[in-house]
Amino acid sequence: MDADGERDAADVHDDRPAAPADPLADAPDTTPAADRTTTGIMALSVPYQVVLAVALAVAGVFACVHLAMVFLHVAPSNTLTKRHGQAVDDWVYPEFEQNWKLFAPNPLQQNISVEVRAELAAADNALRTTDWIDLTAQDAEAIRHNPMPSHTQQNELRRAVDFYLHAHSDDDRPHGSRGRLSEEYMRRIAMLRLDALPALAGPDGRPVAGDVRRVQLRVVTRAVEAPRWSTEKTDTAPSYRDLPWWPVTAADLPAGADLLAGAGRSRTEAGRSRTEAGRSRTEEGR
Numbered sequence: 001m002d003a004d005g006e007r008d009a010a011d012v013h014d015d016r017p018a019a020p021a022d023p024l025a026d027a028p029d030t031t032p033a034a035d036r037t038t039t040g041i042m043a044l045s046v047p048y049q050v051v052l053a054v055a056l057a058v059a060g061v062f063a064c065v066h067l068a069m070v071f072l073h074v075a076p077s078n079t080l081t082k083r084h085g086q087a088v089d090d091w092v093y094p095e096f097e098q099n100w101k102l103f104a105p106n107p108l109q110q111n112i113s114v115e116v117r118a119e120l121a122a123a124d125n126a127l128r129t130t131d132w133i134d135l136t137a138q139d140a141e142a143i144r145h146n147p148m149p150s151h152t153q154q155n156e157l158r159r160a161v162d163f164y165l166h167a168h169s170d171d172d173r174p175h176g177s178r179g180r181l182s183e184e185y186m187r188r189i190a191m192l193r194l195d196a197l198p199a200l201a202g203p204d205g206r207p208v209a210g211d212v213r214r215v216q217l218r219v220v221t222r223a224v225e226a227p228r229w230s231t232e233k234t235d236t237a238p239s240y241r242d243l244p245w246w247p248v249t250a251a252d253l254p255a256g257a258d259l260l261a262g263a264g265r266s267r268t269e270a271g272r273s274r275t276e277a278g279r280s281r282t283e284e285g286r
Helices: 002-014 046-074 079-092 135-143 151-166 176-196 256-285
Strands: 110-121 127-129 211-223 239-242
Touching: 046 079, 110 135, 110 151, 110 176, 135 151, 135 176, 151 176, 176 211
Parallel strands: none
Antiparallel strands: 110 127, 110 211, 211 239
């Protein structure tokens, strides 16, 4: 009985009139091509299309040249870099400087740390020298167990040392303006770190108070110890490279701009005082 009911319902469904077809659905588009709405570049007028095409071409050429220059800068030495190395350096430095080499032929196998000591002038005008302070150890302590260490803690000292070594000869003679700039950079990093310390300690470990007159940095290099399973024998004794003593100027201090301006005013006032004293002696002589 249920089957008969289903057949009757199907017959009733089949007897329903079909929906009328849309006469416009299959009609051809008779709109003129000039009246159709355009999008993208073609929607612009011809002068704007030319300007946009030229701008895209210039941007594309610049991107290709930049990628080629950066690739040659980080790639191993080859014929192009030997012939056009100066042009590549002029393009890359200083805005796009990189400190890694493509395919890294010599992975780092040494731990390099930076230490600093200062020469202080005490109240009695006696000069005292602090003990060596390990700046790299301070950064390592700040990075350890820190899920998001700062870029400064990770790279400032490493990049500064790399900058200095590549801009100086083995006897610490600077290569032009970049060498002198690297010295200023190292001095200012040292003064920032010393200024952050609660107290400076002398060789005997006791605090030393006084104004910083000179600073000296040194680079300590230690070879990475071979793993336990290796039979390789590695000398892990540290080697030292002492940099020259550098006098500290007002510009090297954390508040260098204000101090430098104050120093300029002091020199001006001192000059005026000497001038007035000279005039007084002249008048007395008359």
